[in-house]
Amino acid sequence: MRSYWTKRVLGAAAVLLLVIAANFFLFRIMPGDVVSTIVDPRFSPEAKERMREVFGLDLPLGRQFAVYVRRMLTFDFGISFLSQRPVWDELKSRVPNTVALLGSALVLSSALGTWLGVKAARKRGGFTEKVVLLSGSVSFSFPSFFVQLVLLLLLAYTFPLFPLRGSVSIPLPQTGTARALDYLWHLLLPAGSLVLLGFGSWAIYVRNLMVKTLGEDFILMARAKGLPEGRVLWNHAFRSALPPVLTLFLLALPGIVSGAVLTETVFSLHGVGKYLLDSIMGHDYPAAGAAFYILGLLTIASNLAADAAYALADPRIRVGGRVQS
Amino acid sequence: MIAIRDLSVTYRTAARSVPAVRGVSLEVPRGKVTAVVGESGGGKSTLVYGILRLLPPGTEMSGSIDYDGMELTRASEERMREFRWKKAALVTQGAMNSLTPVLTVGYQVAEVLRVRLGMPGGEARERALELLAMTNLPPGYAGKYPHELSGGEKQRAVISMAVACSPEFLIADEPTSALDVITQAEVIATLVRMVREKGMGLLLVTHDLPLALSISDEMAVMHEGRLVEKGTPERITAFPSHAHTRTLLSAFGVTARSGQ
Numbered sequence: 001m002r003s004y005w006t007k008r009v010l011g012a013a014a015v016l017l018l019v020i021a022a023n024f025f026l027f028r029i030m031p032g033d034v035v036s037t038i039v040d041p042r043f044s045p046e047a048k049e050r051m052r053e054v055f056g057l058d059l060p061l062g063r064q065f066a067v068y069v070r071r072m073l074t075f076d077f078g079i080s081f082l083s084q085r086p087v088w089d090e091l092k093s094r095v096p097n098t099v100a101l102l103g104s105a106l107v108l109s110s111a112l113g114t115w116l117g118v119k120a121a122r123k124r125g126g127f128t129e130k131v132v133l134l135s136g137s138v139s140f141s142f143p144s145f146f147v148q149l150v151l152l153l154l155l156a157y158t159f160p161l162f163p164l165r166g167s168v169s170i171p172l173p174q175t176g177t178a179r180a181l182d183y184l185w186h187l188l189l190p191a192g193s194l195v196l197l198g199f200g201s202w203a204i205y206v207r208n209l210m211v212k213t214l215g216e217d218f219i220l221m222a223r224a225k226g227l228p229e230g231r232v233l234w235n236h237a238f239r240s241a242l243p244p245v246l247t248l249f250l251l252a253l254p255g256i257v258s259g260a261v262l263t264e265t266v267f268s269l270h271g272v273g274k275y276l277l278d279s280i281m282g283h284d285y286p287a288a289g290a291a292f293y294i295l296g297l298l299t300i301a302s303n304l305a306a307d308a309a310y311a312l313a314d315p316r317i318r319v320g321g322r323v324q325s
Numbered sequence: 326m327i328a329i330r331d332l333s334v335t336y337r338t339a340a341r342s343v344p345a346v347r348g349v350s351l352e353v354p355r356g357k358v359t360a361v362v363g364e365s366g367g368g369k370s371t372l373v374y375g376i377l378r379l380l381p382p383g384t385e386m387s388g389s390i391d392y393d394g395m396e397l398t399r400a401s402e403e404r405m406r407e408f409r410w411k412k413a414a415l416v417t418q419g420a421m422n423s424l425t426p427v428l429t430v431g432y433q434v435a436e437v438l439r440v441r442l443g444m445p446g447g448e449a450r451e452r453a454l455e456l457l458a459m460t461n462l463p464p465g466y467a468g469k470y471p472h473e474l475s476g477g478e479k480q481r482a483v484i485s486m487a488v489a490c491s492p493e494f495l496i497a498d499e500p501t502s503a504l505d506v507i508t509q510a511e512v513i514a515t516l517v518r519m520v521r522e523k524g525m526g527l528l529l530v531t532h533d534l535p536l537a538l539s540i541s542d543e544m545a546v547m548h549e550g551r552l553v554e555k556g557t558p559e560r561i562t563a564f565p566s567h568a569h570t571r572t573l574l575s576a577f578g579v580t581a582r583s584g585q
């Protein structure tokens with residue numbers, strides 16, 4: 001048990017270091033010169049040199065990296081090349097939006113997918129199973145931004161039920177309740193589109209797991225015990241299939257980065273993903289690096305949480321062969 | 326008494342149909358051990374799951390299974406659920422993984438008591454410990470998960486669970502397969518003791534002829550879906566009437582008249 005956690009935490013730390021290293025070196029081997037994008041090409045060479053000094057770009061690469069690692073770990077992301085404001089100040093307001101979008105999408109699509117998957121497995125060849133298999137393959141075959149653009153066109157432009165862009169209305173509504181509702185209204189279409197794109201693969205995965213589990217001996221035994229079908233299905237079958245369902249969480253998490261960038265860009269949301277894209281476009285090293293770093297942190301944290309959930313769900317991990325009373 | 330009359334069971338798949346049980350008649354009285362012996366694939370398990378009506382959907386059943394005036398082949402699913410475990414409980418094959426891997430043994434025994442007998446949670450947990458103790462599993466085992474138990478311990482836990490609702494019948498399907506010889510003897514001793522103590526009827530389905538001969542009051546030999554021979558173990562050892570019985574006897578080194 002202890003070694004399980006030591007391994008997980010060390011693994012997470014190693015991944016974090018890799019993320020930082022990739023952030024640092026990738027931006028420096030990208031084509032394009034940062035100074036030339038923020039200053040006029042007609043600036044004197046002295047002025048450009050001065051600029052490099054201000055941003056610490058004149059130091060040797062090794063020194064730059066050491067400084068970089070320390071600053072990442074203390075959330076000191078420096079000054080944005082573009083806006084000249086501290087990067088963390090700009091990111092702080094965006095993190096909750098990204099967490100709300102991806103969190104709600106992940107929770108809702110997994111809940112809906114799980115429910116449909118279990119229903120499909122119970123009635124093989126039934127209507128639900130056909131819907132699940134079809135919706136799963138459809139959502140696999142459309143690029144997310146295309147579906148999202150079509151949704152925007154239909155539900156925000158042709159039939160303006162939802163806002164076209166943004167995370168909140170401008171000007172902001174006065175009362176707290178109105179603000180919360182306004183926020184939800186803006187969140188509904190982007191999060192809904194992610195649920196629509198995501199629940200199908202969940203449902204198929206859960207269905208396949210449940211079909212396998214329902215064929216196990218202990219399910220036959222649970223039925224022989226005369227337990228109600230709902231109890232057999234959820235308490236015995238689903239409960240046993242839960243650990244691999246949680247691994248799907250692990251597999252879904254890396255999708256967070258691409259999901260955030262694309263969805264926030266399509267819906268012009270005030271989030272980390274959109275900030276990341278804007279920063280890359282502007283060769284804004286500190287800003288883009290920090291945005292990558294935050295997304296990386298989110299992914300690593302969710303991975304650890306999924307590991308913890310897996311251990312809770314599967315006694316074979318939690319209590320190895322150990323005798324307990 | 327469970328009285329099976331002219332029971333046939335046919336598995337149906339899209340491509341073909343496979344008759345597994347053909348015209349079997351058998352009586353399983355309370356308070357006695359009835360054994361059905363035969364080789365694997367002979368339809369023994371199908372017979373067991375037919376009585377509990379736990380065969381895969383689409384399987385065809387004809388004939389009748391009468392339990393105290395209730396016709397099991399045609400009873401509603403609701404009444405079958407009531408019948409299962411309270412009237413007839415199942416002890417599965419030793420090789421099967423009959424315990425849900427993510428729930429503790431104690432929980433699984435208590436669950437049956439709570440759900441089937443409506444026993445309150447605390448009382449059910451207490452009673453579960455007593456039931457486990459009856460099969461010589463100390464209280465510490467209630468908190469264990471199935472993967473922490475040996476094969477014999479698992480099988481004893483299954484027997485504890487099977488007697489939880491004081492059923493009138495135990496149906497044991499190869500309860501000792503895949504267990505080592507000493508564990509087999511232990512499990513059988515536990516099973517027979519429980520049956521004798523509570524006056525339950527035991528339907529023992531096995532390929533182990535010497536076992537059936539040694540513990541049953543009445544036995545039947547099953548071959549290719551049919552019962553080819555019925556009688557007391559003494560009668561069957563002394564005067565086997567069917568060629569297949571003689572083959573079985575000699576395969577196990579038991580020869581007619583010369584004794585067991």
